[in-house]
Amino acid sequence: MLRLLEIEQKYLQGNxxxxxxxxxxxxxxxxxxxxIIGPSGSGKTSLLNIIGLIEKPKSGKxxxxxxxxxxxxxxxxxxxxxxxxxxxxxxNQLLEDFNVQENxxxxxxxxxxxxxxxxxxxxxxxxxxxxxxxxxxKPGVLSGGEQQRVAVARAMIKKPSVLLADxxxxxxxxxxxxxxxxxxxxxxKKNNTLTIIATHNTKFIKKLDICFKINEGKLIEI
Ligand SMILES: Nc1ncnc2c1ncn2[C@@H]1O[C@H](COP(=O)(O)OP(=O)(O)OP(=O)(O)O)[C@@H](O)[C@H]1O
Ligand SMILES: [Mg+2]
Numbered sequence: 001m002l003r004l005l006e007i008e009q010k011y012l013q014g015n016x017x018x019x020x021x022x023x024x025x026x027x028x029x030x031x032x033x034x035x036i037i038g039p040s041g042s043g044k045t046s047l048l049n050i051i052g053l054i055e056k057p058k059s060g061k062x063x064x065x066x067x068x069x070x071x072x073x074x075x076x077x078x079x080x081x082x083x084x085x086x087x088x089x090x091x092n093q094l095l096e097d098f099n100v101q102e103n104x105x106x107x108x109x110x111x112x113x114x115x116x117x118x119x120x121x122x123x124x125x126x127x128x129x130x131x132x133x134x135x136x137x138k139p140g141v142l143s144g145g146e147q148q149r150v151a152v153a154r155a156m157i158k159k160p161s162v163l164l165a166d167x168x169x170x171x172x173x174x175x176x177x178x179x180x181x182x183x184x185x186x187x188x189k190k191n192n193t194l195t196i197i198a199t200h201n202t203k204f205i206k207k208l209d210i211c212f213k214i215n216e217g218k219l220i221e222i
Pocket of ligand 1: 038
């Protein structure tokens with residue numbers, strides 16, 4: 001289903017090159033819930049960005065169902081993302097020009113669904129997350145935890161083949177974190193989504209199908 005081969009990613013920090021991912025290989029054949037842990041700065045976000053076709057690695061290969069993803073034009077990459085990828089960003093990235101309901105409906109609208117239908121679906125989805133009273137608000141007035149739940153709803157509404165979740169429960173209290181985490185993992189199973197969750201929360205990691213840590217730029221199963 002998804003294959004990464006000899007992925008290298010490095011950045012220049014000032015004049016100093018930093019090798020973040022080194023010869024990283026990763027192969028997954030079936031939709032599963034996968035965890036990635038690693039200290040701050042180890043490359044979790046970089047790896048998710050590469051899988052989400054947001055960043056291009058310096059070298060390596062990336063295949064999704066035999067499609068050579070790194071060879072696609074920018075337009076094709078955008079289409080690929082719209083069709084296949086749901087992304088819960090580490091910093092939410094909700095759009096302030098739209099209210100909460102529209103933020104969640106947006107992936108459906110971008111995929112050609114009628115505005116009113118998409119908003120109805122978003123409303124039902126937001127109810128599951130206890131956010132029905134926040135639907136008409138702009139994201140900026142919500143609490144950090146509420147924003148995070150909106151971001152989860154937005155990433156999952158189109159039932160993506162691949163869900164990338166970067167610290168999806170980072171700003172939630174323990175109880176809400178547990179509910180949101182369970183929601184993500186249960187819904188991923190139901191929808192046959194390959195879900196990759198980067199997290200610092202070792203308690204949650206144990207509930208996933210497979211777990212890796214990033215060590216010296218490579219993924220090691222733990
Ligand atoms: N665009 C960039 N330019 C320069 N350096 C970058 C860039 N993106 C990431 N880095 C560096 O690469 C390293 C890995 O960053 P990354 O965001 O992937 O870490 P992370 O594991 O997600 O950390 P955290 O747990 O804090 O979110 C860091 O040292 C970071 O400063
Ligand atoms: Mg990160």
